[in-house]
Amino acid sequence: MAVRPKGATSARSACPSVLVLTPVKDAAPHLDRYLDLLDRLDWPKSRLSIGLLEGDSVDGTWDKLQELKPGLSARARRLSLFKRDYGFKIPAGVHRWTPQIQLLRRQILARARNQLLFRSLRDEEWVLWLDVDLVDYPPDVLRRLMATGFEIVHPHCVTRPGGPTFDQNGWREHGSKMLCDLRESDAVRLDAVGGTMLLVKADLHRDGLIFPPFLYGRSNPRIRPQHPLWGQGEIETEGLGIMAQDMNAQCWGLPNLEILHANS
Known part of the structure; x- marks a missing residue:
């Protein structure tokens, strides 16, 4: 017998109100495509709000957002643009995935996500x-995520169709299984989530679900082994996944619903 997940949308309106949130840094080359994809998203303008927070960019991202503001406003019932700098710069010649900077980088990203959430969320349901820097996703992706009825769910982010998982922050079994390892199922339980595209029931955020800007869940048996550089616990999106389960909310992934990310 199928288990009916909490938060199923069948009792809700056909198009619940949705707040799209995107933190950006040095994102000027991606913003036109970002707007193009939102324009083709199969969700009515009257049920869609958009919020972006820019910080620490050196490539004119904030100016580009002002240029695109009319188009973004035309796509949503409400647009919120914020700027908050954290003074974080990746040293010259250091790649953003370098392990030694990951704890600080993820702390800043978590803080930016939380700032954006707290300043943008009003009456939206999701x-x-x-x-x-997503480069493609199906126009009906939001409807397909909603149709699962799950409170926290994300698609499978790859850089090419059928390829390995790009967003490796979504995992289970202590990080040993990602969505590319679980393609035999259409929906799988996850212990941690990624943030490339992540649908969250808004009331979970209102109840206290955040992106921890600190190592969270040291006593939770689902976290990964202690990291050699920063110790034990999960941060940012992985921390949100562990926190959600501490709040009795289950995270899910859809291995066969793919979205494409830019190579980076």
Whole structure:
């Protein structure tokens, strides 16, 4: 017998109100495509709000957002643009995935996500976290995520169809299984989530679900082994996944619903 998940949308309106949230940094080359994808998203303008927070960019991202503001406003019932700098710069010649900077980088990203959430969320029923550097996703992706009825769910982010998982922050079994390892199922339980595209029931955020800007869940048996550089616990999106389960909310992933991310 199928288990009916909490938060199923059948009792809700056919198009619940959704807040799309995107933190951005040095994202000027991606913003036109970001707007193009939002324009073709199969969700009515009257039920869609958009919020972006820019910080610490050196490539004119904030100016580009002002240029695109009319188009973004035309796509949503409400648009919120914020700027908050954290003074975090990746040293020259250091790649953003370098292990030694990951704890600080993820702390800043978590803080930016939380600032954006707290300053943007009003009456919306759902929050869709969306990376600015996605290059393609199905126009009906939001409807397909909603149709699962899950309170926290994300698609499978790859850089090419059928390829390995790009967003490796979504995992289970202590990080040993990602969505590319679980393609035999259409929906799988996850212990941690990624943030490239993540749908969250807004009331979970209102109840206290955040992106921890600190190592969270040291006593939770689902976290990964202690990291050699920063110790034990999960941060940012992985921390949100562990926190959600501490709040009795289950995270899910859809291995066969793919979205495409830019190579980086």
